[in-house]
Amino acid sequence: MTTDRAGMEYKLTYSDTDIDLMKTMRPAGRLYWALLTVLFLLVMAGGWAWWMQIQTGIGLAGKNSPVGWAMYITTFVYWVGIAHSGTLISAILFLVRVRWRAAVYRSAEAVTVFGLMTAGLFPFIHLGRVWVAHWILPVPNFDGLWPNFRSPLAWDVLAITTYMTVSSTFFLVGMLPDLAIVRDRVKGWRKKVYGFLAQGWQGTDTQWKHYTAAYVFLAALATPLVISVHSIVSWDFAMSIIPGWHSTIFAPYFVAGAIHSGLAMVVLLLIPLRRSFGIEKYITMHHLESLAKFIVFTALVVGFAYMVEFFAAWYGNEKYEKAIFLYRMVGEYAWAFWLLITTNVFVPLLLWSKKIRTSIPCLVVICISVEIGMWLERFVIIVTSLAHDYLPSAWGLYHPTLTDSMIVIGSFAWFFFLFMIFVKVLPAVSMWEVKEQLPPPLKERG
């Protein structure tokens, strides 16, 4: 297939684009509804498990003393990480003018928004007594509460809500011209809904002028946010003096890991998307390959970070620090450690091979491997350090229960459920930016 620098086929035209890319919004088939039903049931199962936890008490989850942060916080950090790819692909690649982003960024932005919507559930689930959730808000003191503004947990709330606000705005603003295209092509109540969402977009020169300025501004605003959010999440751990957590490298290392898992998730979503709706001409192998190359890079960064952490623990010669890193390799959770190293670093390095990174089945397997690896990475960091800190008398183990496992599985179902709804109700590939990459429809000579 011949593709241009944006990765799309040369022969595409403006009119093809609208027709092809709106295919995703056509009435759904049976397979779609079947899949959506399964996801819905899994979400319900997760919701039921949460309800049982509220009814019975937090003891239904496997977390305990000393492992007070377990599956919920692991999954929270994982989903915040997933939310990173959207801004990376959308904002950063926009600012550095990478043309192939046009066909894939909308889905990536959706991953950001839905990733944050999923992550946002976990602090509430983790709390146990969710009816007093407002106590965690970093608001001025009231009701005798004294929120600790020096706590990274309070910074988390601010950072994630800011990121959510900016990325949602960026997501919606980026869609305005496409929503207007949809508005002009549908009838009845849908026209009203999309008309409202399009906010009176007519595509005038003045609107484009303001729109472009706003888009650049939002991209520039989102870029430092993407770095700061996961840095702050990493500081939930690094600010403490728990062995294995207190490490200056945590911020860049968490950000790299977040991008790693986020990119793999985007690939995992794009592959069925392009296949199901026949839009391989727009989301081509070039796009998937470019994302795969990024994954190789992030695998190298996280692999290097693991090495540096072990080196620093050995070099620092501090007995508790050395003990925790040894424990990770040979202790009760060694299986998780070695599995994460394999799935997160070694397996994605197979993507060096062009043959492998241009094979769809290989890409799917490797991206699933990265997702497993990144979840396990968070798990190992969180659980092993708490299970095995300073005092042997305070050591303890964590075992997952049916309740917390169901909630975690439910969160995955919730994320995919949201994405599937998105694909049907909003344009999943940016029509206007794809058109920008195509040759303009000029009158043919002769």
Add this chain to the structure above:
Amino acid sequence: MTVHRPSTPILHYPPAAAPPRLRHVLIGLTILGFVAFLAGIIVGEGQRAWQIYFVNFLFWSGIAQGGVVVAGVYGITNARWGDQFRRIGEGMVVFLPVSLLLYAVLVMGGGMLFPWLHGDTGGKEVWLSGWFLFGRDGIAFLFLAWLSGKFVAASLRPDLGLLPPRTDRSFTTWLHRRITNGWTSWDEEEILRRGRLARLTPALLISFAVLYSLIGFDLVMALDPHWVSTLYGWLFFLHAFYASLVAIAILAIVSRKWLKTEGAYSVSQWHDMGRFVFGFCLLSGGFFWSQYLVIWYGNLPSETSYLIKRFYSAPWEPLMWVYIILAYLFPLAVFLSRRVKEVPGALLTITSLILLALFLERFIAVVPFVWTAATIPFGIGEILVTLGFAALFVLCWMWFAARVPIIPASAGTVTSHH
């Protein structure tokens, strides 16, 4: 802006020698720097002489190595706007063999800089023994210089074949022939170049990140063998990269006149360069902050000694603030303006200040470890040694620019509509 790519390769910007007066001044400064260093040792100021030598060695070697890496980054990311800049970075390779000689000299002063070499190393007697420490870092420098040389030779090959054949019996002619041996045609060589660089660039970038982290841990962090920061290695190589980037911008701007490359750069390319520097200002600022905040918050005595000495104690505190303001806060504020990034004069001013700040960073990182008096050891001797290193670095780069087309033929010519 329209970029015209030549169907047949034309070297619009052939190599050009720098004005003789400039070369003479730089040679004079290099000699003066060398004399000042020797004088420092002879008059009993060995500690000061070695420490400023060490700071300059780290700073200029880092820039030279980072310059080649920046060129690799332009290539691997297909950043075509950087075609006009990448060879400026590649030109810094000439300093790397010189830097190996400077390292050999540095090893002689190791005892002055690493007084613990025969003392307490906190249980790391083998890892931090003199022969092992300087040996492995020497191998790291040697390997990086070799790999960079291979990278630059592969990158230059298509364009060197376009130059008129040399007939004199000089080192340049030998090198030229060696690089262009078996040269067929520019088109074919250009395809081969891409293939070779596709293999060499990842190796170069990975080696730089790993080995410069090691060098950062060994040569700076280990100045206090009891202090550990996991991030320090990354911060060290990131600062080298950031300094190289601003050095490339500075050289591109100041050399335009004698290399007659004014027409090679468009407004949008200056803007892109400014944006690139701005991005790395944010990134390295983020790294710097990440290290500071975690140590400050953890408040562990084994870690805070580094911060207390530099951030909260005389005489280093004001210097630290100058560094923070010039390297991060000032560029962060001024680079928000599009205009500033588009005007070479403004870009030159800002990047020069950043370069100064990054020199200060190396100074503040190294000297407080080894200098115990309550004064900042920066006098006329230090200024002369620093100028000597800077002059030697620029001379090496000018040697390259006088022999190699500094704008690659593949970059084409740029016409700006503004």
